[in-house]
Amino acid sequence: xxxxxxxxxxxxxxxxxxxxxxxxxxxxxxxxxxxxxxxxxxxxxxxxxxxxxxxxxxxxxxxxxxxxxxxxxxxxxxxxxxxxxxxxxxxxxxxxxxxxxxxxxxxxxxxxxxxxxxxxxxxxxxxxxxxxxxxxxxxxxxxxxxxxxxxxxxxxxxxxxxxxxxxxxxxxxxxxxxxxxxxxxxxxxxxxxxxxxxxxxxxxxxxxxxxxxxxxxxxxxxxxxxxxxxxxxxxxxxxxxxxxxxxxxxxxxxxxxxxxxxxxxxxxxxxxxxxxxxxxxxxxxxxxxxxxxxxxxxxxxxxxxxxxxxxxxxxxxxxxxxxxxxxxxxxxxxxxxxxxxxxxxxxxxxxxxxxxxxxxxxxxxxxxxxxxxxxxxxxxxxxxxxxxxxxxxxxxxxxxxxxxxxxxxxxxxxxxxxxxxxxxxxxxxxxxxxxxxxxxxxxxxxxxxxxxxxxxxx
Numbered sequence: 001x002x003x004x005x006x007x008x009x010x011x012x013x014x015x016x017x018x019x020x021x022x023x024x025x026x027x028x029x030x031x032x033x034x035x036x037x038x039x040x041x042x043x044x045x046x047x048x049x050x051x052x053x054x055x056x057x058x059x060x061x062x063x064x065x066x067x068x069x070x071x072x073x074x075x076x077x078x079x080x081x082x083x084x085x086x087x088x089x090x091x092x093x094x095x096x097x098x099x100x101x102x103x104x105x106x107x108x109x110x111x112x113x114x115x116x117x118x119x120x121x122x123x124x125x126x127x128x129x130x131x132x133x134x135x136x137x138x139x140x141x142x143x144x145x146x147x148x149x150x151x152x153x154x155x156x157x158x159x160x161x162x163x164x165x166x167x168x169x170x171x172x173x174x175x176x177x178x179x180x181x182x183x184x185x186x187x188x189x190x191x192x193x194x195x196x197x198x199x200x201x202x203x204x205x206x207x208x209x210x211x212x213x214x215x216x217x218x219x220x221x222x223x224x225x226x227x228x229x230x231x232x233x234x235x236x237x238x239x240x241x242x243x244x245x246x247x248x249x250x251x252x253x254x255x256x257x258x259x260x261x262x263x264x265x266x267x268x269x270x271x272x273x274x275x276x277x278x279x280x281x282x283x284x285x286x287x288x289x290x291x292x293x294x295x296x297x298x299x300x301x302x303x304x305x306x307x308x309x310x311x312x313x314x315x316x317x318x319x320x321x322x323x324x325x326x327x328x329x330x331x332x333x334x335x336x337x338x339x340x341x342x343x344x345x346x347x348x349x350x351x352x353x354x355x356x357x358x359x360x361x362x363x364x365x366x367x368x369x370x371x372x373x374x375x376x377x378x379x380x381x382x383x384x385x386x387x388x389x390x391x392x393x394x395x396x397x398x399x400x401x402x403x404x405x406x407x408x409x410x411x412x413x414x415x416x417x418x419x420x421x422x423x424x425x426x427x428x429x430x431x432x433x434x435x436x437x438x439x440x441x442x443x444x445x446x447x448x449x450x451x452x453x454x455x456x457x458x
């Protein structure tokens with residue numbers, strides 16, 4: 001029986017058109033099947049709208065801020081209009097700046113490079129490594145994983161109350177976990193941070209593709225996200241928010257575009273006047289195509305209506321959770337409990353299975369792409385699996401062979417372009433693998449579990 005009733009299907013919006021929706025992939029058992037892309041949390045497929053917009057612009061591509069020719073002027077206008085589109089998408093305040101980067105990781109490393117030298121940074125151990133690791137030149141306090149949203153706020157308030165009240169402080173927190181998909185109490189955490197004189201940056205990499213993000217409404221100081229998770233390829237990201245720390249610091253990269261004036265001194269040195277706008281941290285020729293793709297995705301999601309997209313995604317979440325709940329061998333990972341609101345990101349383990357083996361079988365035998373490993377959030381996954389969060393882990397398959405227990409998990413993730421059939425196939429595949437086992441033999445090769453092509457079918 002379908003995981004959706006006919007009435008529910010009629011009341012929900014259709015999935016947004018994405019590239020690759022008709023791609024077929026070979027099965028190790030023979031034949032081909034339409035690929036079910038269920039790894040949105042890593043990189044979401046590009047929206048067809050984004051691809052069409054980029055293709056229409058591509059013949060007019062020119063160097064931004066670098067020329068008097070028509071194509072350069074057109075590209076410059078497109079680049080700056082994209083900045084305005086992103087600012088509107090994020091609900092930026094009048095004095096906020098939007099800086100284009102390569103990714104969320106790049107955005108947070110940029111912010112880490114401009115925090116005041118005596119800044120104290122507070123980060124939960126539950127963060128993605130992009131949020132957990134950049135703060136190497138600051139005093140960092142790592143906070144234990146909370147088990148409820150209220151506990152997250154209480155933990156932060158206690159830590160901030162114990163800090164030096166006279167120095168600058170920054171809190172870094174995710175909006176939605178890249179492991180469990182659970183939504184964090186961002187507005188309450190922002191209020192706690194500001195009450196103690198601290199600032200807060202929101203890692204919205206997993207939140208922005210699934211929910212509206214409004215800087216002013218959430219009252220956060222900065223937001224960071226990646227285009228490749230927002231249905232926009234070509235390797236661009238965004239850091240948006242307060243300008244004072246950004247303008248007080250030396251440029252993230254030194255070079256053309258960041259410099260306003262450069263002159264030789266009589267002593268042989270060089271005097272530089274840096275830009276005070278976003279250009280200060282955008283040295284070099286920018287990724288115009290990537291920036292435009294982000295702006296196009298922002299427009300597409302806004303026009304589709306987040307209310308409609310969220311409603312449909314929640315039906316998908318409910319279908320996956322209901323399907324997995326009916327399989328006793330499956331354990332879904334969660335910090336805040338089964339009733340916690342979440343986006344389309346769900347991680348789980350299967351009793352008696354190596355997670356890499358299970359993910360490989362989903363791909364090779366069913367044409368379903370998921371992710372296995374520690375999801376660049378090693379301390380969090382270790383905590384959720386009941387092992388020591390300080391234990392060293394690897395992304396991808398560890399030393400365990402197929403069939404052996406491994407200290408990693410399986411993650412299924414989906415979004416605005418996911419059709420019902422992909423969810424139904426996934427639930428059916430998990431059920432069959434658990435009850436009947438894999439149809440093929442697998443082996444570990446270069447740290448990955450792969451079908452043994454030389455083996456006979458089981």
